[in-house]
Amino acid sequence: MNKPILRVEDLTVTLTTRDGIAPVLDNVSFSLNAGESIGIVGESGCGKSMTALAIMGLLPQPVGNIASGRIWFGDEDMVAVSDARMREIRGNDISMIFQEPMTSLNPVYTIGEQIAEVLRRHQNMNRRQAMVRATELLDAVRVPDPARRVRDYPHQLSGGQRQRVMIAIALACEPRVLIADEPTTALDVTVQAQIFELLSDLQSNTGTAVIMITHDMGAIAEMSERMIVMYAGRKVEEGTVDDVLDNPRHPYTRGLIACVPHIQEVVTDQRQPLVEIEGIVPSLSEFGQNACLFASRCRHVTDQCLAARPPEAQVSLQHHAACWHAEKLS
Amino acid sequence: MAGNKAVANTAEPVVGKARHPVMEAVAMFFGNYAAVVALIVLLVIITGAVVGPIYYPTDPFEMVWAPFSPPGQEGFLLGTDYLGRDILAAILAGGRVSLAIGLAAAFMSVFIGITVGALAGFYRGWVEEILMRFTEFFQVLPTLLFSMVIVALFGASLPMITFAIGIVSWTAVARITRSEFLRIRELEYVTASRSGGATNFKLIFSVILPNALPPIIVQAALMVGSAILFEAGLSFLGLSDPNTMSWGQIIGSNRPYILDASYTVTIPGLAIFITVLAISLVGDGLNDALNPKLRRR
């Protein structure tokens, strides 16, 4: 068996708001094997971005805090390491790309300088070496004419090219884990296809493990081997992409798959109304209750769901669902 | 049936209290202790200026005792000045004038500033070009010099002093108003009103302006403070109405005796200092309360 390189254990992250302290991540555990690709899917506010920020040690200060749990990177607990060590890991061993390629780059430096800066900080390269490597990296992320582009400023690039530059910066130090937080949400669909292709090629060439965070089930299906579905700060289902998509056991996962108007291979005159997930997501003040947080929107709800938080039921070796009725829903 | 189903679909417990955004700002303001203390101080000062002269009817221009009688001695709480006039009476009466000038000048600059800024920001194009060049013209004038010229030319009456202060300080309001209008006119709810058939007049005054007000209110509050300072500056230079008492006037007239009887200058100076500080703190509190980004925190 592969030894996991990243292991999140019972992670609870709290956010202090005006109305009190809310667990935006509530006892979340998962692990990531070397070279593996895992997808985290959920609606806004479900905690998927918080998971990424917690791993990166970038929780919003002073309101966001890790209340309990461990994040093991190899043999190191990243919750306990010093800030200096965290800075070493960040950008070098674990790096991240963000949703907004427009605001993630500094407008006053050329893109070459911004890639080189990472290399000089983490790899002790001199200026010349770093610029040469930056050009190579731009070539690797398929930016046309990299020797000229390396001297361009961010505003001279299109959105898709900026996201390629972000990927080049993230991969500059050959990290072992890459976290991609909605990397293509701000991009057009044809450009998204290019970025996905680039990411999966880079992953198979470099062996970097990828955590892909998105709201798009289709993106997960194409990009990931395993997936985690999150709802209201909790992991509701985890399994291989095939298992979860073909045989979802949590009612929320089912709803999430069915409510999207997927492109049909063959279009007919028939158009059924879309499946709706009724109601709205719980507010932060309702997070952390000892009950199933999806109960108010669930059509399979029973008294048991309101009385206690459902444990993770094992459906198969790799497939778990946090639902009291996971056995029955198949 | 379909309608009932849709209602059920949105069923969720939140029907909170309908709290007007203004009420939220008020609640936020009262959570800021410095601002609340400053507001109380300011209310005390305003009350003193309004009712003080009624309960302490000594004429501030009348010689009531020997000159340079120090505070607390010989029956005068704040002493007398170089002509033997009661300083307490002067502070109370002068407070009325200083605050009135501050308010009136701020009101005037807000009025001019909003008009110019709103028209420039809403209509863009040549309207904006002309109005902003006009604003820049007033901005580059040396303010103190310009107001001195106005007062010197047209006489040092109270309305003229107010006018002189107002005319040199509206440009900041105009710029803020314009930039808020430029931002808000692009928001979709303005487009929505437009496509709903709203007239330009309605768009400017009842759609955009209420949403542009928060920074303007803050600026107006701070402007009251700076207008009081400005008036004191003019009085200090002798450019004030000699027949009305103001805090600046007390300082200006006692200026030659600053070394022999420093209290004659320090006491009105302190009054100005405390008032302007209180206004600034209230302005800061308003800024925090009205700034939605801070409120979300």
Added chain:
Amino acid sequence: MNHPNSNADGALVDPAATDAVTDTALLQVQNLEVRFQVGSRFGVKKYLQAVDQVSFSIQRGETLGLVGESGSGKTTTALAVARLVSAAAGSVTLDGDDLLNCSGDQLRALRHKMQFIFQDPYSSLNPRLRAEQVVLEPLTNLGKLSASTQLETIDRLFAAVGLRPEQKRLFPHQFSGGQRQRIGIARALATNPELIICDEPVSALDVAVQSQILNLLRRLQSERNLTYLFISHDLGVVQHMCDRVAVMYMGRIVEFADRKSLFNTPQHPYTHALLSAVPSINKRRGAANTRIKIPGDPPDPVNLPSGCRFVSRCPIAIDRCRQEEPVLAGSAQQQVACHRVAEPVPIRQLLADG
């Protein structure tokens, strides 16, 4: 069926406009052009042609989709149709009335036949107004309403979009994104319009809420015989919502077809690429490598390539494409602007061969 001309609120419909309509189309757009000035150099003004020679018509009760990526001109087209940006050329006729050449009260009256649903449920509601005031705003712009009319209208509209009556005194920030969009829809319905322009109405919403809003829009359409101009970049949503679809690229319509033709037998290489680029739960891992790819990014809209606008990204471009701009041609069901559709080999085959 609630015919718009006989609506209860009255006063909203120009009676002169209802006769003398020979065409059944509710909205007719012909050769619409919009350009924006993007600066001038040496006194020569430079323009960005955001919408170029766009023509389409919408029949009563149908949904026309405008799809395309950012910069394709789909939203600008809609804004120009609603007179929210000014058109440089062309004509727009709504129910027989010339929209581009009217002004003042006549324009305001016409605007009530055509309402807008916006993309961003956060910026499209005035934060200082209560939900009921937001919804009534288009009506109060015409004149004062009696209190009883107001109450009756609000209750009717809130019920229609699935909001509860006790929510009408709340302010926009007290609603969730989906509920805000319901308020936006209620506002659009207030004047009993015939045409509703939906500009990416669900793209800012979470997927679970999207389905609620899409179902609501379809239900309202069948109940009130509404006509939609539906703008979206999401082909799944367009496939679900639209009866006919216009695919736009860099300001032009490159393919115009009914729903079944477009999705079952796409013609234009760009349409092929768009459809193939959409990630889907039916395509599994690795599918990214087997799709029809178009390289590069959209061209600079100020310096478009000569000939066909898609030529710089088209995998099957030939010399003719670089010289001559193709025009939209084909049957009533499907029209395409591509030089290579006339060839015996289908586009799909050409693309597959690379």
